[in-house]
Amino acid sequence: MDITGPKLSFSAGDHYDREKELKAFDDSKAGVKGLIDGGMAKVPKIFIRPLDELSEDLKSIQIDQIQVPVIDLGKIQEKDCQERVANEVRIASKEWGFFQVVNHGIPLKVLEEMIDGVRIFHEGDVEVKREWASTIEYIEHVTNLGHTLFELLSEALGLKLDHLADLECARGRIFVCHYYPACPEPELTLGTGKHSDGDFITILLQDQLGGLQVMHKNQWVNVEPIPGGLVVNIGDLLQIISNDKFTSAVHRVLASSVGPRISVACFFMGTFVPPKVYGPIQELISEENPPLYRDFLLFRCLTLKHSYWEDMLSYKIDLLLPNTSSDLLDATAKFIAEVRNCKIMELGWLPNIATGTIVAMLISKDACLQSLLGLDFDSNCQLIEVNILCR
Ligand SMILES: O=C(O)CCC(=O)C(=O)O
Numbered sequence: 001m002d003i004t005g006p007k008l009s010f011s012a013g014d015h016y017d018r019e020k021e022l023k024a025f026d027d028s029k030a031g032v033k034g035l036i037d038g039g040m041a042k043v044p045k046i047f048i049r050p051l052d053e054l055s056e057d058l059k060s061i062q063i064d065q066i067q068v069p070v071i072d073l074g075k076i077q078e079k080d081c082q083e084r085v086a087n088e089v090r091i092a093s094k095e096w097g098f099f100q101v102v103n104h105g106i107p108l109k110v111l112e113e114m115i116d117g118v119r120i121f122h123e124g125d126v127e128v129k130r131e132w133a134s135t136i137e138y139i140e141h142v143t144n145l146g147h148t149l150f151e152l153l154s155e156a157l158g159l160k161l162d163h164l165a166d167l168e169c170a171r172g173r174i175f176v177c178h179y180y181p182a183c184p185e186p187e188l189t190l191g192t193g194k195h196s197d198g199d200f201i202t203i204l205l206q207d208q209l210g211g212l213q214v215m216h217k218n219q220w221v222n223v224e225p226i227p228g229g230l231v232v233n234i235g236d237l238l239q240i241i242s243n244d245k246f247t248s249a250v251h252r253v254l255a256s257s258v259g260p261r262i263s264v265a266c267f268f269m270g271t272f273v274p275p276k277v278y279g280p281i282q283e284l285i286s287e288e289n290p291p292l293y294r295d296f297l298l299f300r301c302l303t304l305k306h307s308y309w310e311d312m313l314s315y316k317i318d319l320l321l322p323n324t325s326s327d328l329l330d331a332t333a334k335f336i337a338e339v340r341n342c343k344i345m346e347l348g349w350l351p352n353i354a355t356g357t358i359v360a361m362l363i364s365k366d367a368c369l370q371s372l373l374g375l376d377f378d379s380n381c382q383l384i385e386v387n388i389l390c391r
């Protein structure tokens with residue numbers, strides 16, 4: 001690992017070539033940590049948040065007294081207790097889309113070793129075997145906790161305990177380890193920009209530094225670290241199949257001058273092979289509660305071409321958001337294809353609940369073939385954000 005960091009020159013001034021600078025950053029392969037290690041004292045322009053966003057943040061008042069719900073899983077083996085906990089899960093998942101769990105059965109030592117492992121890995125001082133052993137232990141524990149949570153979530157929806165597991169929601173786990181170095185100008189940027197997760201649920205381990213915030217009733221609320229606690233949040237897919245009984249909340253991570261901050265996210269993505277149809281759960285649909293979403297096909301992951309997303313897995317959903325005619329989408333896709341001069345071999349729509357927009361994916365034949373063969377994508381896949389849809 002190059003610990004001296006990249007030697008990048010980021011141009012100043014209003015007119016700069018963002019694409020070029022993003023590419024220079026990507027090509028360096030050293031990440032933000034590389035910049036910091038290289039002595040960067042100012043946040044490069046590519047990471048500076050738009051002025052209107054910054055001023056909006058300054059205007060918004062921070063409500064410190066409200067707290068993301070904390071749910072004690074300690075006694076869920078006892079019958080009455082399971083019902084009570086499922087009720088807490090139901091309220092938290094609807095009103096917040098976020099909760100923290102304590103007494104979940106994962107030893108504190110396993111959590112701490114996982115955080116340490118990520119730090120050591122990123123800092124290059126790796127004793128690989130030891131770290132792998134603790135990582136595998138962590139993965140096993142989180143997988144089990146996922147099963148418990150899907151039972152509670154099923155019960156919270158008034159379904160039989162194994163309903164969500166039967167839909168294979170607990171499958172397709174992706175672990176992402178985040179390392180946020182200390183930032184010289186934290187007020188100008190973000191650790192992770194606002195987004196909602198595109199999975200069923202996410203189980204997040206964060207260290208004790210803080211910085212994660214969730215949007216609740218139009219305010220950013222801190223998700224305060226609890227020693228030994230884990231954060232759970234509802235993703236877009238669970239919002240959709242629960243027919244909005246649960247909420248996929250928008251969240252972000254602030255940058256900080258104190259660091260590094262470490263977190264480990266486990267995304268429960270569902271099953272892709274073979275592609276599976278998902279949609280609002282039948283049992284939750286009635287005349288008074290009509291489906292808010294169409295059924296959609298969940299495909300396997302694509303690695304997207306966009307620079308920041310190179311390592312990030314996304315997925316293709318044949319999903320049409322409510323109140324949108326498929327004719328409108330098809331016409332839009334054709335129009336985009338014409339403008340971009342690309343041929344539509346496959347078309348997918350990726351809803352972005354955070355921004356209320358959709359992303360059209362126009363995928364060439366080669367890319368589809370690669371997907372079927374289970375290979376990763378590098379090119380041939382274009383993503384275009386389309387601002388015509390709002391929920
Ligand atoms: O680092 C964190 O605390 C959260 C990261 C996150 O939101 C994500 O990976 O989706």
Ligand SMILES: [Fe+2]
Pocket residue numbers: 195196197251
């Ligand atoms: Fe997230």
